[in-house]
Amino acid sequence: MASRPTLKTIADQVGVTVSAVSLALRNDLRISQATRERIQQAAKELGYVYNRHAAGLRRGDSGTVAVCLNDLSNPFFTEFLGHMEARFREADRMMLFCHAHETPSIQARFIRQMAEHGAAGLILVPVAGTTREDLDGPQVRHLQDFPLVLISRDVADTGFDRVINDDVLGIRLLFEHLYEAGHRRFAWLGGGGDTSTARDRECSFRQQMDAAGLPVTRDSVHHGPTTLEFGDAMLERLLTMPEPPTAIMCFSDIIAFGVLAACYRHGVRPGVDISVTGFDDMAAAAYSAPALTSVRVRTDLIGQCASELLLSRMAGEQYPPVRKVVPPELVVRASTGPAA
Amino acid sequence: MASRPTLKTIADQVGVTVSAVSLALRNDLRISQATRERIQQAAKELGYVYNRHAAGLRRGDSGTVAVCLNDLSNPFFTEFLGHMEARFREADRMMLFCHAHETPSIQARFIRQMAEHGAAGLILVPVAGTTREDLDGPQVRHLQDFPLVLISRDVADTGFDRVINDDVLGIRLLFEHLYEAGHRRFAWLGGGGDTSTARDRECSFRQQMDAAGLPVTRDSVHHGPTTLEFGDAMLERLLTMPEPPTAIMCFSDIIAFGVLAACYRHGVRPGVDISVTGFDDMAAAAYSAPALTSVRVRTDLIGQCASELLLSRMAGEQYPPVRKVVPPELVVRASTGPAA
DNA sequence: TTACCTAGTTCAATCGATTGAATAAATACA
DNA sequence: TGTATTTATTCAATCGATTGAACTAGGTAA
Known part of the structure; x- marks a missing residue:
């Protein structure tokens, strides 16, 4: 040719x-x-x-930004992706995309490659277990002074900008809602990964229990992956307990959907016989059977905020690292009700 | 710095x-x-x-491939994305990503920009209404002899490689399943967009009805967007009909989930009082209430096949345009049952 | 001793676009 | 008419990596 x-x-x-x-x-x-x-x-x-290679070589900017996420099967993250993509398109930036799949080596490779490609900035949902070292160590010298915004999950002790959800508040809202409805026997499901999100939500759950004078036992906290399967399997297990919980709080809507599916099979009526809550309030939460009580994480605000922040850093603006915490909103639906 | x-x-x-x-x-x-x-x-x-700009300039390959999808809120497409991303990572290719959002202008822009960036190939789920002209006309001269694979949706009369699902077969499998269970009053929901997928599935539905000697009336075909809302709203409407259908076939699982949600609210028992089918068999289909009968579109096979095809074209291999049609599989679950 | 390898390294052109400085041509001004 | 000024275009260096050809020692064979 x-x-x-x-x-x-x-x-x-x-x-x-x-x-x-x-x-x-x-x-x-x-x-x-x-x-x-x-x-x-x-x-x-x-x-x-x-030919942007040629132009980029001369001018030193390729017009791309890099985005690295971890779980495409989770609508929560694809919502982010959508919001950011829109903003970057507006700014005439192309998106280099990576699905790290919670795999540190993939993330590390992408961080190198996006720099090789001359990406002007990076939006990162850090892989579970990501440490300061991974973003700040000698292997990634090029990240120094590089426009990088962490979203959704925080990494301690880094000097990067981050935009995250207020997970502590989210859990508190849900807990208070349930507590006021008379619930006293709680179970916490999920959050197996080594992420700030998992830590903050579980920690907040424990705090609420403490504050309410309720004991946190081995039977009230169950770690597992963010999958439908896990939620489904866990409900089966909880039902066999001598004193099953009356309220099940899930790390994510996804887990909650799994719980609802198992409830349906067992003829347990969520919102009547048992209360179930999710987290994230993805689109499907309004259409589950029954509709799911959750907290709405403002993926739109977080996505917008993160892309604005990144674009401004890319434009060379200097200010101390920003740590933006976006409050979520309680959304009460049919999956919760008064304690039996 | x-x-x-x-x-x-x-x-x-x-x-x-x-x-x-x-x-x-x-x-x-x-x-x-x-x-x-x-x-x-x-x-x-x-x-x-x-610096890949410099190297790419000299060698003429930037090491990227471009991928353009239309609906990130549809897990069906993100499944694709995941499969292809994995294959391209293996081939050490970065992914330029675009969410065209069914907007022709976004798609057109991306097709230009990915070329400017020196992408070596393009995987495209064409925006609804995409014509031969859009991919083959004078505006996009650079697509001639350019490695381009269409997935999921076909565009007539183009000489590009394509990998698509056998939509006709999928509908036939579902229809036969329902017909054998005794259903005679059918409704078709969705497929509002101008895509080959929408056309093929509806067309197949009509053929099946014809072949079974059942009339297709104004009340049996309802177009609408691929959303939970649409499915939900449509069930409400169908229930008010003097002779409601006993079997509802949906263009997509998403619509079916909306239908199930409305059933739940109305106390209508899917699989008992009414039968509901989806299409795609996304992960959530196994965990809806009740679990959804659907046809599994092999996103894994389609994604793999498309990326292999693209990589081989990128490697310069010459052969006539391939049109690969992947057969889906019927998955029967609790949302369908014998006609009342 | 001379011609000839060979391994290891350097030279210099190249990819395609950008840009500050230089030049040429046209016009304005005195 | 000669000079200053503006306008339109060209010149040439540059970005960073690649690569075929050229060079330079040191070693071999004749």
Whole structure:
């Protein structure tokens, strides 16, 4: 296949130099209107495609940003992705995307590669277990002074900007809602991963229990993956207990959906016989059977805030690291009700 | 911030030329082991980051592939994304990502931009209404002989490779399952968009009805968006009909979930009072209340096949356009049962 | 001793676009 | 008419890595 036309091709065609073409295509007024039009016309006819490698090499910016997430099967993260993609498109930035799949080596590789590609900034949901070292150590020297925004999960002791949900508040809202409805026997499901989200939510749960004078026993906290399967399997187990909980608080809506599915099979009526809460308030929460009580994490605000922050850092703005904590909102639906 | 080290920086440090450094970093045997090690050591110490713009400019390949999808809120598409991402990572390709959101202008822009960025190939779920012209016209000359694989949705009369699901078969499997269970009053929900998927599934539904000698009336086909809301709202409407259908076939699991939610509220028992089917068999289908009968679209196979195909085209392999049709599998669950 | 390898390294052109400085041509001003 | 000024375009260096060709020791064979 014939190689693609370049500025040179156009220049020869029109009878000017590459400089003139370069300027004309960017609508620089230094080139006369007439010539500019001839050049632009020729470019169109030749099917010219701008070469950002060449331009980026000279100017030092490729026009891309990098985004690294961990769980595409979780709508919660794809919501983020959507919000950020929209904002970056607006800013005329392309998105280099990585699905790290909770795998440190994939994340590490992506962090290197996006730099090789000249990405101008990085949005990262850090893989579970990510430490300060991973983002700040000698292996990743290039991240120093690099525009990087952490979202959803925090990493302690780093000097990066971060935008996260107020997980402590979220759990408190749910707990208070349940407590006021008379619940006293609670179970906590999920949050197996080594993330700030898992820690903060569980910690908040324990605090609430403490504050309410309720004991946290081995039977009230159950770690596991954020999957439907886990929720489903856990309900089966909880039902066999001598004194099953009356309220089940899940780390994520996903787990809660699994619990609801198991309830349905067992003829246990959520909201009547037992109360179930999720976390995130993904779109499906309003359409589960029954609709799920949850806390709405503002993925829109977090996504927007993170992309704004990144774009401003990319524009070179200097200010101390920002740690933005976005409050979630309690959404009460049919899956919770008064304690039996 | 000090600009990043380049080959020159390393060369000066070690006391060799850039050529030597370039070769050494790629482990070329022409450079002696000793020098190579000194150079690699220096590179590490300096925190050198490879510049793919420069390399790509010279070599003509940036090492990226582009992927353009339309609905991130649909797990069906994110499943694809996951499968392809994995395969491309394996091939050491980065992914330029776009969420076209069923918007032709976004798709068109992305098709231009990914070329500007030197992507070596493109995987595209075409936006609803995409025509031959959009992929083959004078605006997109650069797509000629460009590695491009269409997935999930087909575009007529194009010479591109495509990997799609056998939608006709999928509907037939569902229909036969319902028909054999005694159903005779059917409703079809969804497929509002101008896509091959929507056309093929509805067309197949009509064919099945015809073949079974059942009339397709105004009341049996209802177009709408692929949302939970639509399914929910439609069930409400169907229930008010004098002779409601006994079997509801939905364009997508998403719509079916909406239908199930409405059933739950109304005390209608899916699988007993009414039968409901989805399409795609996303992960959640096994955990809805009740679990949803659907057809499993092999996103794994389609994703793998598409990425293999693309990689082979990118490697320069020549063969006539491939049109791969992957058969789906019927998955019967509790949401369907014998006609009342 | 001379011609000839060979391994190890350097030279210099190259990819395509950008840009500050230089030049040429046209116009304005005195 | 000659000089200053503006306008339109070209020149040439540059970004960072790659690569075929050229060079330079040191070693071998004749």
